[in-house]
Amino acid sequence: MKVRLAVALLIAGTSLAYAEDLKSGPTERIGGPFDVRAITGEHRKGDKKEELCYVCKYSAQARPAVVLIFTQKADENLAKVVKAVDEVQKNNKDLGTVVVGVSGVTDADFEKLQETQKLAAPLTIAVDKDGPSKYELNKDAAVTVLVYEKGGKIKKNYAFKDTKAAAEKAKDIADCAKELLK
Numbered sequence: 001m002k003v004r005l006a007v008a009l010l011i012a013g014t015s016l017a018y019a020e021d022l023k024s025g026p027t028e029r030i031g032g033p034f035d036v037r038a039i040t041g042e043h044r045k046g047d048k049k050e051e052l053c054y055v056c057k058y059s060a061q062a063r064p065a066v067v068l069i070f071t072q073k074a075d076e077n078l079a080k081v082v083k084a085v086d087e088v089q090k091n092n093k094d095l096g097t098v099v100v101g102v103s104g105v106t107d108a109d110f111e112k113l114q115e116t117q118k119l120a121a122p123l124t125i126a127v128d129k130d131g132p133s134k135y136e137l138n139k140d141a142a143v144t145v146l147v148y149e150k151g152g153k154i155k156k157n158y159a160f161k162d163t164k165a166a167a168e169k170a171k172d173i174a175d176c177a178k179e180l181l182k
Helices: 002-020 054-060 076-091 107-117 163-168 170-181
Strands: 036-038 065-071 095-101 123-126 143-149 154-160
Touching: 054 065, 054 095, 065 076, 065 170, 076 095, 076 107, 076 143, 076 163, 076 170, 095 107, 107 123, 143 163, 143 170, 154 163, 154 170, 163 170
Parallel strands: 065 095, 095 123
Antiparallel strands: 036 123, 065 143, 143 154
């Protein structure tokens, strides 16, 4: 019995360590431009969902800080992350933010989330279904958040196995964005 318990604890500890060590996306510099389809925000005109590059847009505007959120899910936990960043943006229009749905997130998922949560950040879907290949997103990461400064240098990379874990770090993500805006 003691051996079984020890093995079970060892296995559980290994999976916990793995979850904390989850890596997704670049850590030094962003992967460059990529196109998305606007589901909400100023680039959604009625039924027309404009294709654009937010990385290009924010770069051209010389935004001092950008929060780039890649997600495989559209739920209340994701909304908590976005709302925390929305609060920072409410007080500082220089912050660029975009949420990018990947790996099966649909227009309907984001339209429903927007209807129930009223998010300020634009919700988009990556033109490349699994996200831009240069970003090397980990399929085991439900949410990858890149907080980067003007020029594309990454201040912080967050990777989460599920949206609940991301929601628990929403304040940290928002604080990181605030720090870059000082």
